[in-house]
Amino acid sequence: MSARADLASYLILMGIPDDGRVRAENQGLLRRPTYTFFGTASYLDYLRAAFAGAQEIWLGPPAGPMDLKVKAGPMVNYLADPDIYSIALGKAERIVQAMGRPCLNSPAAVLRSGRDHVARALADVPGVVVPxxxxxxxxxxxxxxxxxxxxxxxxxxxxxxxxxxxxxxxxxxxxxxxxxxxxxxxxxxxxxxxxxFHPFIDPDGMYRKHRLAVIGDRVILRHVIIGDGWLLNADTQAAGTEADEAARLGSFEADLLPKIAPAVAEISRRLGLDVFGIDCHLDDEGRMLLFEANACMNFLARTVPPPNMWDAPVEAIRTALLDLLADPTRWRCCVGARAPVKGTPP
The missing domain is CATH 3.30.1490.20 (ATP-grasp fold, A domain)
Incomplete structure (x- = not known):
């Protein structure tokens, strides 16, 4: 591995949504409100100390010329949803192309990651059903x-x-x-x-949604939501499924990961993203039904106090992410692995 880069020298590409809207939350009398920007990669909320001193560049509407004075280090594109940040991503891609520096999660790749583009790009990946x-x-x-x-x-x-x-x-x-x-x-x-819609009920009558964190060449199972209906999130998790989820988390690397690794590698190659998530159903043979694949997913939030079954995957994701961020030679822009998404304009 090459020498680790100093994250304080990095340039972080941030953005304003196309519609100019963010969520403001009142924090009490005479206190500043907090603002939530949806559609970002989300991990900076949990890694701020590592990026102390890094430069933020805020992009967004209106479209037009830019006059920037920036640091000389690598760049990290924090914008993750092309439907929310199309203008900012367009500006970010112009910056990346003009400066010729390494950029994690290239804006061009994110611009091609809308749900319809992803469905077309991954339609014929072996072992994956893409609605x-x-x-x-x-x-x-x-x-x-x-x-x-x-x-x-x-x-x-x-x-x-x-x-x-x-x-x-x-x-x-x-x-x-x-x-x-x-x-x-x-x-x-x-x-x-x-x-x-594709049905995905398991033989035991339950539905399961797996969230995979893809960090460079690492694939980590973040969680498995188990419920008795097709719409799965933390609020619809069925009671009494903790042991099932813990067992699946514990056996993932030895059991399912070898079966799905080729498919995930091909998904990663086609999307051209360095850091992204996959929500999917996986059967016992490793066949995947894809729900979504994009850079928007939150992996590092800890909603349950430790100790719990998610401590290990969250820490594994955090470590893998910091390692990847610190080594730009592993980023797709540097290894020549960025591939255009099929069926979309250049």
Missing amino acids: RTERLIASGPADLARVIAERRITYPLLVRPLGAHGGERLLRFETREVLETLVAGWMCDAAVYVTE
């Missing part, structure tokens, strides 16, 4: 149903707004008739993602 996903725009639910029929997208299907994560405003429709009768303002004259 068809289309980005559509319509005047309302009835018009959306018409467009879906024209595109021959099959039911049941999932509909969600762009830039939404964690099951937010995610709706499932069994038939066209149900979709046509829906009243949802966010579907009117706005782009949405439409995804064909």
Whole structure:
């Protein structure tokens, strides 16, 4: 391994959402509010001490010329959702191209990581089922149903707004008739993602969603959410499933990882990202049903006080991330492994 770089010399590419909106939370009388920027890589919240002294560059609307004075070190692109930060990512890519420095999670790769682009890029990866996903725009639910029929997208299907994560405003429709009768303002004259739903119930009648952290060439199982319904998140975790999850976390490296490693390596190569997450279902043979793959996922949040079953994977992810950040020679831009996503414009 080459000498570790000093993270204080790094340039962090940050951004303002295209719509200029962030979440402000009141912290009490005469205290400054806190602001949440959705659609970022999220890990800086947990690694701030390591980046002490690094330079932040804030990009975003309006589009236009830039006049920057920046440090000479490597760059880290912290913007992760192309549907939220398309303007900032475009500016970030111009900076990367002009300066010719190493950049973790290149803006160009992130710009190609929308749900529809990812679905097309990964459609033929061996061992992976990738549901068809289309980005559509319509005047309302009835018009959306018409467009879906024209595109021959099959039911049941999932509909969600762009830039939404964690099951937010995610709706499932069994038939066209149900979709046509829906009243949802966010579907009117706005782009949405439409995804064909694939059943993934396990033989024991439970549903399982695995979150994989892909950090360079490392693949770490962050958690397994187990529930009795298809929409899985921390709030829908079924009671009494802790032992099952702990067993899966403990056996992952020896059991499932060797089976899925080639598929994950190919996913990583096609997406061209250095750090990203995969939410998926995995059966016992390692066959994967992909839910999403992007750079937005949070791996380092600790929502349960230690000790617990997630301490080990969180620490493994943290260590792997710091090691990768400190060694730009391992980044895709430096090893020549960045690959364009198929089916998208250059």
